[in-house]
Amino acid sequence: MVNDRVLALARDFRHHDEGLDVAFEVYRELREGCPVGFSEHYGGFWFVTRFDDIHRIEQDSETFAVSPGMLLPPLGNERPGIPIDVDPPMHGTYRRAMLPAFSPQQIDRLEPMVRRAAVELLDAFDGERAVDVAARYAVPFPMVVFCELAGLPTDESEKLEDWINRIFYVRTHDYDSTLRAAAELTTYITSILEARKGEEARDDLFGRLLTAEIEGRPLTDEELADYGFILVVAGLDTTAWVLRSSLWYLAQHPEDRAKLHERPGLVVTAVEEFLRCLSSVQGMARTVTRDVELGGHRLRAGDRVLLVFGAGNRDEAKFPDADRIVIDRQPNPHVAFGAGIHRCMGSNLARRELRVALEEFLIRYPDFSLTPGSDPAWYGIDPLPLVLEGRGRM
Numbered sequence: 001m002v003n004d005r006v007l008a009l010a011r012d013f014r015h016h017d018e019g020l021d022v023a024f025e026v027y028r029e030l031r032e033g034c035p036v037g038f039s040e041h042y043g044g045f046w047f048v049t050r051f052d053d054i055h056r057i058e059q060d061s062e063t064f065a066v067s068p069g070m071l072l073p074p075l076g077n078e079r080p081g082i083p084i085d086v087d088p089p090m091h092g093t094y095r096r097a098m099l100p101a102f103s104p105q106q107i108d109r110l111e112p113m114v115r116r117a118a119v120e121l122l123d124a125f126d127g128e129r130a131v132d133v134a135a136r137y138a139v140p141f142p143m144v145v146f147c148e149l150a151g152l153p154t155d156e157s158e159k160l161e162d163w164i165n166r167i168f169y170v171r172t173h174d175y176d177s178t179l180r181a182a183a184e185l186t187t188y189i190t191s192i193l194e195a196r197k198g199e200e201a202r203d204d205l206f207g208r209l210l211t212a213e214i215e216g217r218p219l220t221d222e223e224l225a226d227y228g229f230i231l232v233v234a235g236l237d238t239t240a241w242v243l244r245s246s247l248w249y250l251a252q253h254p255e256d257r258a259k260l261h262e263r264p265g266l267v268v269t270a271v272e273e274f275l276r277c278l279s280s281v282q283g284m285a286r287t288v289t290r291d292v293e294l295g296g297h298r299l300r301a302g303d304r305v306l307l308v309f310g311a312g313n314r315d316e317a318k319f320p321d322a323d324r325i326v327i328d329r330q331p332n333p334h335v336a337f338g339a340g341i342h343r344c345m346g347s348n349l350a351r352r353e354l355r356v357a358l359e360e361f362l363i364r365y366p367d368f369s370l371t372p373g374s375d376p377a378w379y380g381i382d383p384l385p386l387v388l389e390g391r392g393r394m
């Protein structure tokens with residue numbers, strides 16, 4: 001039933017509102033009362049909140065294209081990101097060039113490095129009991145892993161962190177800063193790749209990018225920069241957010257900590273559940289290529305549509321008891337990584353990082369809680385002060 005309240009919610013809908021606890025209430029009302037709606041933000045866009053509609057759109061990349069860009073609002077990069085903002089047939093060509101770098105076998109090979117990164121960060125707590133786990137663990141962990149994987153210098157991670165914050169979080173209120181950050185990051189990536197062209201080929205992610213071939217030729221300098229840009233921005237904050245959120249949740253749920261302690265293998269399904277319920281990527285956009293009917297509305301060619309993954313992942317029609325985190329939930333066909341041809345290329349890596357980071361943390365700290373007096377609301381990246389109980393060092 002569409003009533004005035006739901007219509008007002010729809011008109012004012014954004015996936016970047018402050019607290020996500022509030023957003024989930026909005027998602028529920030929209031899913032029930034206005035599953036396909038029109039928001040007046042960002043120049044006007046349609047949004048889709050039910051799992052089945054999201055899935056359907058994901059499967060129809062001809063009608064729902066990604067060009068000129070999947071991010072709403074855009075990330076400030078000058079040209080479309082590769083492969084995320086590219087439609088077929090070039091999308092598949094670009095994607096295939098780098099997909100082997102993220103295969104399950106490749107991720108198995110990376111696991112010792114990933115584990116070492118987690119262990120070193122945890123060892124650096126050095127017996128401290130009160131720790132900001134976001135700043136000391138969730139944020140640096142994917143950064144260290146990615147820098148190792150890509151062959152980037154780890155001592156420049158502060159710079160990277162600043163660019164990424166401005167690209168993701170500042171773009172809703174200070175787009176100029178986002179534009180500057182995106183330009184600086186592109187220059188940085190270009191200079192790294194340029195310097196490496198003169199060196200002996202290295203077996204890492206950027207090495208693979210430099211030797212990748214599409215249609216029988218190497219990538220041009222612009223293609224290298226646009227692919228490198230997406231690889232850098234796609235996997236850092238996204239993974240940090242989910243790790244921080246998982247620890248935030250576990251700090252408040254001793255029964256789930258105990259379950260994970262008794263059956264450590266459950267971390268695998270717990271990670272899927274954290275991705276379903278606490279995911280960093282709440283929505284991605286498409287552009288309609290021809291007039292089409294959706295949920296009783298007529299969408300016109302050129303209209304933008306946001307797939308609200310965060311709402312689809314809590315759709316009761318797909319997930320029983322959808323708002324509750326059930327760490328051994330199975331099956332769990334969530335869309336935190338998307339579901340179509342643009343499905344997250346780094347999902348194997350992200351899953352492995354999350355599993356290893358939680359395993360290593362829980363072995364050392366079977367018990368932990370939010371620091372008394374700290375804000376218990378859920379935020380993706382803010383400080384997460386925890387009181388830790390356990391052996392700390394192994």
Ligand code: HEM
Pocket residue numbers: 058070082083084085095230231234235236238239242279280281284309335336337338339340341342343344345346347349350
């Ligand atoms: C928890 C962490 C992550 C989440 C939640 C996530 C989520 C997503 C989502 C929702 C999409 C778009 C899917 C669509 O619209 O259909 C995507 C695309 C992508 N992600 Fe991730 N991602 C994560 C980590 C990573 C990592 C670690 C990397 C690699 C370093 C990565 C690389 C990419 C790339 C390259 C694409 C574009 C794929 C294409 O267009 O074919 N992501 N991701």
